[in-house]
Amino acid sequence: MSKDKKKEGKEILEEFKELSEWQKRNQEYLKKKAEEEAALAEEKEKERQTRMASKSEKSDATEEQESESDSKDSKSAKKESEEKVEESEDVKKEVPKEEPKSKEPKKQNKQDKKIEKKPVKEKQVKPKIPGVHIWRAISILFLSLLLLVVSAYLLSPYATMKDIRVEGTVQTTDDDIRQASGIQDSDYTINLLLDKAKYEEQIKSNYWVESAQLVYQFPTKFTIKVKEYDIVAYYVSGESHYPILSSGQLETSAVSLVSLPETYISVLFNNSEQIKTFTSELSQISPELKSAIQKVELAPSKVTSDLIRVTMNDSDEVLVPLSEMSKKLPYYSKIKPQLSEPSVVDMEAGIYSYTVADKLIMEAEEKAKQEAKEAEKKQKEEEKKRLEEQQNKLEEERKKLEEEGNQNQTTRRSSRR
Template sequence: MSKDKKKESNQKQELSEWQKRNQEYLKKKAEEEAALAEEKEKEKQARKEANSKLLEESKKSSSESDEEASSPSKELSEKEEKSQKDDRKVKEGKEKKKKEKPEKPAKPKIAPVHIWRAVSILVPSVLVLLLSVYLLTPLSTIKNIEVKGNSNTQADDIKQASGIQDSDYTLALLLDKETYAERIKSNHWIESAKINYQFPTNFTIEVKEFDIVGYYVSGEEYYPILSSGTVE
């Protein structure tokens, strides 16, 4: 029995020592964990402080930029207000001047009848003026005359029979072609004559001669007898 009691007492002493060691270990571990927790809290606080500082700095910079942006806008708005006021003053001054100036009386409209009367007078007068200027220039007497259809008569003889002179006006020949054509018939060889006009100054005399129906012999000379009965 005494031996068993000794063993139990020895076991109790050993357990108490192990418990002490375990308690010491647990205390150390708890202290270490507490120290780690404190360090973590300190780090968190430091981070919070750094973040708060960054936020404050960003707020300050944004407020400064807003102030800088608002200052030119304010200046622009002030300038716009001044310009608007100036424009209003100018408009008011113009309106006052318009009111002060007497309105000009409206010009009377010209009736269409008077316009047509003026045109009917001006146009003929202008045409007469141009015609008179044309007749005074050498251009009014330029004529190119060509003879066609003649075989027994000379072109110069036909022109001479027509009575056309170099000094005659081209316009007169154009207006009186039939009279000049009748004059050509004074030549015994010519049965008919016609004068044609081509712009600008070309005239063509077309003639038809009498046919030769026989010859009259007088000695050694022969005289043609025309279909008109005349002897040339």
């Protein structure tokens, strides 16, 4: 029995020696591996530093992420190696404790051999894609998709589909505005959006249009909002009435008498320059004074060629130069309370007034003077004509006498011969 016990003790000691040698080798292997991983981590750190020096500021953020991942990898590798060393030490400590208790040393040897055969699997760290590359790829993809959508839209019939409406027309028609805009059915919708200002200017080529605005509503609706010039007066020629616009433009076509407003300003001259001056001066006058004007006509004098006579609704008359109408005509509002009967306010040179009766008397006197002058002139012309006739008769008689004398002389000469 003692011999058997000795043999068993020897076998246990031999097995213990074998296990301790394996554990030593395992420890050496793990230490070498940890050193290699540390060396790799140092190399990666050096490479990162060189890359940091060479790369631009834009890639700083991505490099920091890589360095952090590298440092994490090196730390994790170090931790794994340390854990493996600790495990080997734990195994080393546990084995001698378990050896006396174990009754089957052969099975333990087989397990140790299996542990030796199993290689330690390293975790493969997948490289992270930098965020800059991701954003670049997304931007390129987005631009490509946008280009594809735009190309498909331009090739489709929706690209030229337009629903055009006109608002604000009173004197003109919607067709006139569309024609003035120059918009064609074949024009792209996107062109109308990009060249809005051009089309708005083209619409204003219609002399009725003061301003135009092209408004877009998704998907294909366009609204042309128009503001027309106001009619400030009417040029009257016989029974025909032609609108005068606030822009100074004289409409060439007459309007019907039914469409005329209750009160309006009648203008009895149609010179284009004078009408433009009149509308410009009229625009600077207050609405109250405008509404009091009934008729405007030319009344040039020897001194003032552009003198006009403005007849008011209350039969008052104002003589004022056309070029100074906006400056002088407002004084009529101050003079009006002083006028007890229809009067004439002369603003040609200074400002003074006289009644219409005085005006009629003055006109009658002027007319009488004119008639007297004309009668005197006529009388002088008649006397002159009578004298000329007498002179002509005397001249004719003288010529006859001369002819008779010449004939007598010729007869006498012939008789002598």
